[in-house]
Amino acid sequence: MFSNELLKRIRSEFPRAERDAFGKARAFLDNGTGTLVVGRAAVAEAKARVDYSANVYGIFDESKMAGEVIHEGRKAVADLLNAPSPETIVSGESATSLFFGLSYAMGKELRGRENVVVTNYEHYANLSPWLELKRRGLIEDTRFTPLNIEDGTLDLNQLGALIDGDTRVVSVSAASNALGTKTQLMEVGKMAREVGAYLIVDAVHHIAHGPLDVQTIGCDFLVFSGYKMFSPHGSFMYGRKELLEELRPYKVKPAPDHPPDSWEWGTRDQAKFAAIKGVVDHHEWLAKQVEGGFVGKLSQYSGRRRALKVALTAVEEYEKEISRVMLTGSGDIQGLTEMPHVKVYGLKDPERLDDRDPTFSFKVKGLRGEDVVERLWAKHAIAMRSEDFYSRVHEVYESPTLIRASFVQYNTVEEALRLLKALETMKAP
Ligand SMILES: Cc1ncc(COP(=O)(O)O)c(C=O)c1O
Incomplete structure (x- = not known):
């Protein structure tokens, strides 16, 4: 408390x-x-907006600083999610656009026989992209895991029954934005891995409510939005490095071929990265206030990740x-x-x-x-x-x-x- x-x-x-x-x-x-x-996010955003408003990759100081702010923002998000590196953090206009972008990239690998398993408490940002793949004949089916109606929890037995050898993606929210129910991500991850399906997590609702660790969950992708966690609009996606490299996102030819840039449409808004770093700074501050209750705990993490x-x-x-x-x-x-x-x-x-x-x-x-x-x-x-x-x-x-x-x-x-x-x-x- x-x-x-x-x-x-x-x-x-x-x-x-x-x-x-x-x-x-x-x-x-x-x-x-x-x-x-x-406050910290708003102040950091305003500073980046005014002082480093030049676009990236120039040789002059304002441009270099804009690049630096973006890198620091990615590092902050990587620490927030315990992602292996800042290069595994992709940004986008919204969670919706990141899910569409991801589904388009995955669609290129699919042959129409596969299925995607989702849940009956998803936000449509994590449904419409998969339904669109079905509409285009790139997958055979989008399968909805039923809820236990009485308590709004997921029926994990049914989820297990829906996943089969043709399941390519299991995409679930970390918590339902309508009911607040959390998904047992470790269990779901295990089931997805057994058939070699990708596990995608929609963490948009849950992000502000508790710690998340993409390595412990073992997910392949995880998406969240800044405005659900005290920041302005703008969203972030963790992607497993090999997959970010292997998959072929839609991109314009001159854009870099390597992740995360290869996944990002257009140039970045450095002020949004400054803001999300402000959110991370806020939680570092909060950690100092409550540290007394955590002595000797969470020792598997260190530095800012532990904070x-x-x-x-x-x-x-x-x-x-x-x-x-x-x-x-x-x-x-x-x-x-x-x-x-x-x-x-x-x-x-x-x-x-x-x-x-x-x-x-x-x-x-x-x-x-x-x-x-x-x-x-x-x-x-x-x-x-x-x-x-x-x-x-x-x-x-x-x-x-x-x-x-x-x-x-x-x-x-x-x-x-x-x-x-x-x-x-x-x-x-
Ligand atoms: C669980 C969940 N997923 C996705 C979204 C969509 O997020 P965005 O507005 O960033 O596209 C929302 C927004 O309410 C949400 O609650």
Whole structure:
């Protein structure tokens, strides 16, 4: 748990954690859609934007610095993911564009007999590219792993049954952006490796919620977006070095033939790399604040890599407390699962906090989602939304929209309680 004192300091690192730009004090619980920016990222971005705005590969200082900022950004992301080297980090405009680019490159190797296995809780950024391969006849099938409907977890037995000798890709999210359910990546990775399929991880939702290690997971690719982790838009993909070299991404002829440049379309925005390095700096700072609780732990890592694991493990622990309060309430305030007028989708068991991120989707009986979020904003200054979140979950639950509350490190238990109290008032008379 973060102490109140530390939480205050964390919040002060985010210029808009307390109030929005219009001076309104509000609880920002729309983080799954895009987080608030951490001050360090914004300052670093502005400096790179103004001071090193020249394009790369020139002989003059501004251009050299732009190249340096990009390299430092790649190193920071490599440390964040424990990737072997900065050259394994590719950047792109969005996770969606990185997934499309990856699927196009893989499509060149496919012969129409193969299949791709995905899940029923994917964001469409990790579905449409594979469905497009099917439409073009480059794969035979896109196979959807069903969910255990009651708790929104993946049915791993079914996943195992869907994977066969023709499976070329298993592509799963690290956590569902609609339900918050985490995927058991180690198990899935084992099944993929048994048939020689590539394992691709969509970490866009999970990235801000806990430590990730591409070498431990053994994944071939992992994608995340800066704006889901306190940075501006712009996304990053780890790719296993041999695969980045072997596969043939679509590229223009004069662009370098070696990764990561060979995978990147157009020239880079150095300011985005400065910003993601700012996010990494923030977590190094956070690691120093919580280091006392980690003496002798995570010793398989060293230097900045360890600091990032320390910080994100502390975040994960803290967020579990928020999840517990959201599910079971506190004192005389009821949790989501105790409110008869609220239907929660996803994991509800407070004993299974390890298996979820602090992301909660629900409906309030008798009220439209739009009306609920409208009331939450107007009467309680809570920023949330009701949507489909581009998730396949809505097809599974046959519900075009769900209301979602998603928490990150700067949110407080008080904010969770404020939401619960507000929902309590929405009970039909
Ligand atoms: C799990 C997940 N994957 C992919 C995306 C798409 O990310 P981007 O907007 O960077 O394309 C999102 C966005 O909400 C997401 O939550």
